[in-house]
Amino acid sequence: MSSVAGPLEGVLQRQVVAVVPAKDEEARVGATIAGLRQLPAVGAIVVVDDGSVDQTAHVAEWAGGVEVVRHQRNRGKAAALTTGAARAHELMPGAPLLFVDADLEGSAAGLGPIVTPVIVGQADMTIAVLPPQQGAAGLGLVVRTAAAGIARLTGWEPSQPLSGQRCITREALIDATPLARGWGVEVGLTVDVVRAGGRVLEVPCEVRHRATGRDMASQMHRARQLADVSLALAERSGVPDKVRDGGLEGSRIVREQGSRLAQTAREKGVPAARRAAEQVSDQVQRHGRPLLDRARAEWRRRQPPQG
Numbered sequence: 001m002s003s004v005a006g007p008l009e010g011v012l013q014r015q016v017v018a019v020v021p022a023k024d025e026e027a028r029v030g031a032t033i034a035g036l037r038q039l040p041a042v043g044a045i046v047v048v049d050d051g052s053v054d055q056t057a058h059v060a061e062w063a064g065g066v067e068v069v070r071h072q073r074n075r076g077k078a079a080a081l082t083t084g085a086a087r088a089h090e091l092m093p094g095a096p097l098l099f100v101d102a103d104l105e106g107s108a109a110g111l112g113p114i115v116t117p118v119i120v121g122q123a124d125m126t127i128a129v130l131p132p133q134q135g136a137a138g139l140g141l142v143v144r145t146a147a148a149g150i151a152r153l154t155g156w157e158p159s160q161p162l163s164g165q166r167c168i169t170r171e172a173l174i175d176a177t178p179l180a181r182g183w184g185v186e187v188g189l190t191v192d193v194v195r196a197g198g199r200v201l202e203v204p205c206e207v208r209h210r211a212t213g214r215d216m217a218s219q220m221h222r223a224r225q226l227a228d229v230s231l232a233l234a235e236r237s238g239v240p241d242k243v244r245d246g247g248l249e250g251s252r253i254v255r256e257q258g259s260r261l262a263q264t265a266r267e268k269g270v271p272a273a274r275r276a277a278e279q280v281s282d283q284v285q286r287h288g289r290p291l292l293d294r295a296r297a298e299w300r301r302r303q304p305p306q307g
Contacts, residue, residue, distance in 0.1 A: 015119050016167060017044045017088035017095050021080030022102035026055040033063045035108030036100065041115045044091045047102070048080040056102075067091065077164075078185040085173060097173060099166045103209050110206040114167045117201055124172040124198035125189070127158065128165035128205040142226045146187050149233035154194040159202055162186050162225075172198045183225040184232030191236045 018036045022029050029047065036042050046067045049057040051074030060068045069087050071080065081099060088097055096118045100108055114126040143162060151157035164186055168176075175196035180188025194200055 015043060015095060016041050016098045016115055017046060017092050018042050018098040018100050019081060019084035019088055020045065020047045020060075020100045020102050021050055021077050021084065022047055022052065022056050022060070023050045023074060023080075024052045024054045024056060025102040026052070026059050028105050029056055029102045030059045030063050031105035032100065032102055032108045033060065033066055035104060035106045036098075036111075037065075038109040039112050039115065041112070041119060042098065043095065044088065046084045046087045046091070048084040048087075050074050050076070050080040076182040078179040078181050078188075081185060082177075082179055089170070094170050096167055096169050099164060099168070101164045101209055104165070104207055107206065107208040111165055111167075113203045113205050114165065117203065118167040118169060122199070123167075123201040125166060125168040125193045126201045126203050127160065127163050127190075128207055129160050129202045130163065130165070130205060130207050130209070142222055142229055145226060146229050146233075149229070150187060150190050150194075153191050153233065153236055156194055156200070158190060158200075161190060162229075165205065165207060168193070172196070180228070180232035180235065182228040184228035184230075187229050188232040188236065191233075195236075 018039075020029065020032060020036075025032075033045060033047070036045055044067065045065070046069065047057070047060040049060070049068060049070045051071045057068050057070055060066050067087055069083055071083065085097055088095065096115075098111065098115060100111065104111075111128060114128050117123040117126050143160075146161035147157050147159075150161055166186070166189065168189070172193045175198065176189050176192035179185050190200065
């Protein structure tokens with residue numbers, strides 16, 4: 001695995017399908033579509049409205065020239081990408097896919113550097129490395145967990161393991177199917193493609209997305225993300241069934257507890273929100289990290305002895 005500094009010359013035009021999973025992104029998805037249209041290699045755009053309660057689908061349709069597929073209820077990012085990939089194959093059979101988060105707005109035009117290596121056959125999957133994002137306020141627990149887990153399972157440690165901006169060949173996507181559920185999809189993609197012998201490159205891109213802060217909603221998002229990342233790693237660690245079941249249970253507990261605490265915080269204000277965040281963090285530590293530790297221990301146990 002390696003990194004490249006920028007695009008290559010002499011690229012054929014209009015050869016990839018952009019797949020944009022979107023949930024309640026009416027304010028940004030139109031600008032994201034406009035940004036993608038500035039990329040000559042994008043031959044089609046598929047927006048998957050994953051159960052939005054706003055006008056996301058209508059805004060995408062109003063943009064014109066976009067395939068819009070709707071989920072009647074929210075099914076998660078992995079399901080949205082799977083739906084989008086299926087529609088993309090109908091539009092341009094066999095074409096590589098460009099996965100794009102809906103909140104990039106006009107900066108989506110900066111994704112060209114990750115398209116080029118896939119089109120010219122230099123990589124099977126590329127991952128956009130974003131510059132520091134203004135307003136980001138996370139503590140890095142999910143990123144560190146994801147990077148360490150990928151490194152232990154594949155021998156390669158990415159710099160931005162959770163980056164959702166990726167270009168991937170149809171063949172590499174098949175190797176990673178079915179995709180890891182929910183917010184574990186990027187981690188699962190990386191592990192599965194590398195293990196299948198795919199060439200993965202990280203490529204710097206001048207792209208911006210909506211950063212998560214430290215408010216209650218952001219805390220809930222990180223808790224769910226850590227649970228899904230831990231589960232994706234556990235499912236790829238060759239762990240026994242009961243460990244995998246423990247991961248599912250841990251994910252369920254974190255999600256349910258997070259939802260309950262968020263409701264309490266909304267009803268009782270900021271002091272309760274702070275206490276809720278502390279309790280969510282405790283739930284994550286109890287059910288997310290121990291699961292990953294068990295997965296790592298089992299993986300080490302199964303490795304052949306070093307000569």
